[in-house]
Each structure stands twice: as C-alpha cells, then as structure tokens.
Amino acid sequence: MIALPESWLHAIDAVVQDPGIVVVLGASNSGKTTWVKAAAEECAQRGRIPLAIVDADIGQSTIGPPATVALAVLKEKPEPARDLALLPTDALFFIGAVSPRGHLLQHLVATKVLVDRAVRHGSAVVLVDTTGLIEQGAGFQLKLRKIDLLTPRHLIALQRNEELEPLLTVLGHRPGLTIHRLEISPSSRVRTAAERARYRAVRFAAYFANAKVLPLEANRLVILSSPIGHPLSRKDRPSSLLPPGMLRGEGFTRILVGLNNAANETLGIGVLHSVSEDMKEIRVLTPLEETSAVQILQVGSIRFNRLEEA
Ligand SMILES: Nc1ncnc2c1ncn2[C@@H]1O[C@H](COP(=O)(O)OP(=O)(O)OP(=O)(O)O)[C@@H](O)[C@H]1O
Ligand SMILES: [Mg+2]
Structure with a gap:
C-alpha cells in the first residue's frame, strides 16, 4: 500500500x-x-x-x-x-x-x-x-x-x-x-542485492522475451568499443573501433550490445551470439524486428551466459 x-x-x-x-x-x-x-x-x-x-x-x-x-x-x-x-x-x-x-x-x-x-x-x-x-x-x-x-x-x-x-x-x-x-x-523497503539482481534479470528477460538471433552485415557496421575498453586491448594502445573479427574473441562471448542508427540513437539492444567464420556476418540475439537502420554496434561492458547473471 x-x-x-x-x-x-x-x-x-x-x-x-x-x-x-x-x-x-x-x-x-x-x-x-x-x-x-x-x-x-x-x-x-x-x-x-x-x-x-x-x-x-x-x-x-x-x-x-x-x-x-x-x-x-x-x-x-x-x-x-x-x-x-x-x-x-x-x-x-x-x-x-x-x-x-x-x-x-x-x-x-x-x-x-x-x-x-x-x-x-x-x-x-x-x-x-x-x-x-x-x-x-x-x-x-x-x-x-x-x-x-x-x-x-x-x-x-x-x-x-x-x-x-x-x-x-x-x-x-x-x-x-x-x-x-x-x-x-x-x-x-530496503531491497537486498539479491532482490535487485533478480529484478534486473526479470526486466532483461521481459525485454528479450520475443528475441531472435538476427544477422547483421559486418561491412555496413561500425563497431564501437565499450568505454571501459575491451578485454583484448593493450592498455597502452586502446582502440575505440573494433574489427568484426575481434568479436570472435573469448572476452566477447554473450556480451551486451547496443544497436544504434547512424545518429548513434539506440534502436534496440542485443546479446552477441556469434560471428561467421568469414567475419561477414555478426549475429545478435535481439527483439528488434527491423535492423536495416542499424549502423553502429556499441559493445557494452557486461556479459552474461544466462540473463540472470547480468
Ligand atoms: N511512500 C511509499 N509507500 C509505500 N511503499 C513505498 C513508499 N516509498 C517507497 N516504498 C517502497 O520501498 C521500496 C523502495 O522504493 P523505490 O523503489 O521507490 O526506491 P528508489 O529510490 O527508486 O530505489 P532504487 O534506487 O533502488 O531505484 C519499494 O519496494 C517501494 O514500493
Ligand atoms: Mg528506483
């Protein structure tokens, strides 16, 4: 009440x-x-x-x-x-x-x-x-x-x-x-850290409820590194832009990504699923239905194997 x-x-x-x-x-x-x-x-x-x-x-x-x-x-x-x-x-x-x-x-x-x-x-x-x-x-x-x-x-x-x-x-x-x-x-009411994590998991799950794995054409995308860098970067040479092949690296498994248009406005979010062997296709789990306007892939700073771990 x-x-x-x-x-x-x-x-x-x-x-x-x-x-x-x-x-x-x-x-x-x-x-x-x-x-x-x-x-x-x-x-x-x-x-x-x-x-x-x-x-x-x-x-x-x-x-x-x-x-x-x-x-x-x-x-x-x-x-x-x-x-x-x-x-x-x-x-x-x-x-x-x-x-x-x-x-x-x-x-x-x-x-x-x-x-x-x-x-x-x-x-x-x-x-x-x-x-x-x-x-x-x-x-x-x-x-x-x-x-x-x-x-x-x-x-x-x-x-x-x-x-x-x-x-x-x-x-x-x-x-x-x-x-x-x-x-x-x-x-x-004070909610515990566990309650907060559960709430987050429920909110993520609701967002991804109807998500599908969709292919994005790598050559039409700019891939932006997370602002805190990425696991494979050298501290003395941070890179702001990433080549698609980089996303095949271990550190990017199931990382959260933002799907942004050319104005860097977010159309939806996704979880990185895989990158094809020829590196031409980046596959992302997302509820976004129309991906033709996605031009910037913003790599996030959290990964999860299961949504509950976010
Ligand atoms: N005036 C109120 N009457 C009844 N319950 C309240 C009231 N204010 C807060 N609560 C309860 O206390 C808890 C914390 O409130 P709320 O979620 O609004 O805080 P918050 O500042 O937004 O917290 P957070 O920083 O985690 O987002 C909730 O369970 C909420 O229902
Ligand atoms: Mg709040």
Whole structure:
C-alpha cells in the first residue's frame, strides 16, 4: 500500500502548478521511483499531458531494459495504479552497464539527449528518475553535473539523514531551481542485492522475451568499443573501433550490445551470439524486428551466459 507523506504531496503540487524539468535524487530505496510514479499520475490527472519520464536508473530500470536510459511519454491519463514498467518506451540510449561508474559521460549525455527530446516534443513536465549513486566522490560529481546540464526547475531530494546536504548546499541559491526536501516514507523497503539482481534479470528477460538471433552485415557496421575498453586491448594502445573479427574473441562471448542508427540513437539492444567464420556476418540475439537502420554496434561492458547473471 502506497502511503504518500505530506511533503511528497506538496512537491507534486508544486510541479503541477509550475511545470518543468524535475530531477529526483536519493540513495537506493529512498522512494525515488515511487515518487515519480505518484507525480506522473497526479500531473496527468490534472491535465499536464503529454508528460515525460526519463528513467536514468540503469540498474533498477522501470522503463526500458537495464543498461539503458529510457524515455516514456504519457499522452493520456493513465489507469489508476498502472505499473510504470508497462509504459511503452519512446526512446532508448544504450549505456552497456548497470552502474554509472566507468560510464559517467555516456550516462550524462544519454540523460540530456532524452530530456531535450521530451521537451522538444511538447512535455511540459519531465520527471527524471536517477540511480542511488549519491556518495561523495563520483556520485556527488555525477549529480551536480547532471543538474548543471539539465537545469531543472525542481529538485526532489529524498533523504534519510543528511546525505544530500553537501550537494544541496552547492545548489541552495541557484536561480530558477526550487529544492524540495522530502522525508522517506516509513513504508519504504530496503531491497537486498539479491532482490535487485533478480529484478534486473526479470526486466532483461521481459525485454528479450520475443528475441531472435538476427544477422547483421559486418561491412555496413561500425563497431564501437565499450568505454571501459575491451578485454583484448593493450592498455597502452586502446582502440575505440573494433574489427568484426575481434568479436570472435573469448572476452566477447554473450556480451551486451547496443544497436544504434547512424545518429548513434539506440534502436534496440542485443546479446552477441556469434560471428561467421568469414567475419561477414555478426549475429545478435535481439527483439528488434527491423535492423536495416542499424549502423553502429556499441559493445557494452557486461556479459552474461544466462540473463540472470547480468
Ligand atoms: N511512500 C511509499 N509507500 C509505500 N511503499 C513505498 C513508499 N516509498 C517507497 N516504498 C517502497 O520501498 C521500496 C523502495 O522504493 P523505490 O523503489 O521507490 O526506491 P528508489 O529510490 O527508486 O530505489 P532504487 O534506487 O533502488 O531505484 C519499494 O519496494 C517501494 O514500493
Ligand atoms: Mg528506483
């Protein structure tokens, strides 16, 4: 049973009254996704549609598969209590990892690109759900730079103690930004690492439910290395582009890949299946039906033999 604290309702009301980009921050299990869902429902009920959700949580994704940042646009009032995970995905951006560490640039760019797209397509309210990575160091930097880049109208800060205060101190006097400090609901539940891994596996499995192994013509593709490099590269000579034959190497077995068009927009994701002996054909397990626009194969940073191992 979802119980919304008073401070949550206040913040939602402020967003309805004064629409804009809304960034939701908090540690893992602080209630970010629950708040986003409640805000989306209330905004839609009160006529703020189309409304966009950008799910920048690449680990515990609700929209799109894990390892991607995803955009869903709500064009009509949702049925009550509808699961956000059932919203169709309007755009994806493949990151290739389930934590932003090592992929901070890709993660920031993805979020910015999808927020801009949502605004361009007419969503006055854009709710940005984020990962729980808020610790000093990488988490602090990522969140600060994300706010610098997105220039949100509202910042929703869900904190148990004062874990967001260093960041909020920096942002306290920023013109045009309203910070809403929200308490964590007493009903919030801490999910274990095993539960999180299971949830990810379920989300991957749902995405790949109708996947087939499809051939891609290697000579029509550019193959981009993962941003953290690839297992066969020499540290002193990293390569950003990979020849198709490289994907036959042991380190690439069942690696996650992004299937991107010429503009580097993600059309779908896949799992590397095999490369033909003559290296002319790269076979990928993917639910994407139409692969003719795929021109960039972005190699990810996670491999799995079974989807549950992701
Ligand atoms: N107001 C609430 N009422 C009832 N349950 C809640 C509430 N807030 C959070 N929860 C429960 O607590 C758990 C964590 O909440 P939620 O998934 O929204 O957190 P999160 O910050 O998005 O976590 P993550 O960083 O892992 O994505 C969930 O099981 C959720 O249903
Ligand atoms: Mg969440």
